[in-house]
Amino acid sequence: MNSQIIDTIEQYSKIIIHRHVRPDPDAYGSQLGLKYLLQHNYPEKQVLAAGEHDFTLDFLGYPDTVEDQNYAGALVIVTDTANTERVDDQRYKTGEKIVKIDHHPNDDAYGDLLLVDTKASSASELVFELFAYGRQHKGWELPASAARQLYAGIIADTGRFLFPSTTEKTFDVAGELIKADFDRNELHNGLYEMDRSLLHLQGYIYQNFVMESSGAAHVKITMDILKEFGVTATETSLLVGSLGNVKDLKAWVIFIEEENEIRVRLRSKGPVINGLAKEFGGGGHPMASGATAYSWEEADRVVARLNEICSS
Known part of the structure; x- marks a missing residue:
């Protein structure tokens, strides 16, 4: 070829x-x-x-x-x-x-x-x-x-x-x-260098992520939180891997709220998660994928499915 x-x-x-x-x-x-x-x-x-x-x-x-x-x-x-x-x-x-x-x-x-x-x-x-x-x-x-x-x-x-x-x-x-x-x-x-505002938001992620017994974790970053820390949705791409060093964590999702949608950023240390991304109109690699949700209720369904995947 x-x-x-x-x-x-x-x-x-x-x-x-x-x-x-x-x-x-x-x-x-x-x-x-x-x-x-x-x-x-x-x-x-x-x-x-x-x-x-x-x-x-x-x-x-x-x-x-x-x-x-x-x-x-x-x-x-x-x-x-x-x-x-x-x-x-x-x-x-x-x-x-x-x-x-x-x-x-x-x-x-x-x-x-x-x-x-x-x-x-x-x-x-x-x-x-x-x-x-x-x-x-x-x-x-x-x-x-x-x-x-x-x-x-x-x-x-x-x-x-x-x-x-x-x-x-x-x-x-x-x-x-x-x-x-x-x-x-x-x-x-x-x-890899970050502005202090991003580092402060990274601290928020570390303090506020929710981890299930299955090894699945998630954190929700609303527009109000982005505004509070002075960070744009685009800049948060540098923070997607932040939870990767958490002990016993299998996979995680970070939600970033924008004006009309919620970015769904999925990462994994083992379970395949690109099938989950496809379920919500996205895709990507087995260990790194993305999708889009259009309400926090839909985001919660992503969390539930990720928990199921990590439990299996």
């Missing part, structure tokens, strides 16, 4: 890269990493990154302004996005051909060419595999700008290599990436 994708890339003078809404570092890392990789090896091509910017990822970079006319005759590549509903900027459908590069379960097999590997740690790891094939067969080079993005995506999606998705290949890829000339300390600071 790497060969077919590279052959397709070489056929197009315009390439537009998309990723999912509510982006995380792997979404940016795979998207921007691929953009910089293609720009370096095909400087004659127009390569753009689409999607709404998330200010919490300023340290990684920014998407481009993409006009409607850019899609005419363009190749569209979507990274790190399991289903079409989650693609940021639905104009991706107006391109001439679509390539999907993803590591989530392939429940929605959209696109003309698909590079999907659920055993990969991240979409960024898959982009590196594409590069490795291009290096061997096309003489591709990896610029430091691309290496930095891909490394960010990998360490974020593996929880700094702690998650079960980390494989021997993941370490091999990371070892290749850190040979590039970029500042890892600066990157790590961007990924």
Whole structure:
């Protein structure tokens, strides 16, 4: 598949890269990493990154302004996005051909060419595999700008290599990436440093989470709480893993209330929880998933189902 994708890339003078809404570092890392990789090896091509910017990822970079006319005759590549509903900027459908590069379960097999590997740690790891094939067969080079993005995506999606998705290949890829000339300390600071307001909210989470005898836990962050701590719903993405060090905890859910919906962020240390996410219109990885609830009553049903899963 790497060969077919590279052959397709070489056929197009315009390439537009998309990723999912509510982006995380792997979404940016795979998207921007691929953009910089293609720009370096095909400087004659127009390569753009689409999607709404998330200010919490300023340290990684920014998407481009993409006009409607850019899609005419363009190749569209979507990274790190399991289903079409989650693609940021639905104009991706107006391109001439679509390539999907993803590591989530392939429940929605959209696109003309698909590079999907659920055993990969991240979409960024898959982009590196594409590069490795291009290096061997096309003489591709990896610029430091691309290496930095891909490394960010990998360490974020593996929880700094702690998650079960980390494989021997993941370490091999990371070892290749850190040979590039970029500042890892600066990157790590961007990924993991928090403002005091976030740390105070993290303290609230530690003091107020509810844990059941089954090993399931939850905490509800209302809009009033967000306002009290001066934190946006988007910023709370940095706190999702906060409960991971709790002894005897099996899985947890953090609810973040917004204007018209409640974000459901699920994490697990063992039980598979992406099926639960699908029950509530979401999805994701076996140990890290997300969904949306539209009332606190619905959120309570998520808690009840998580308790059942942890009890089984």
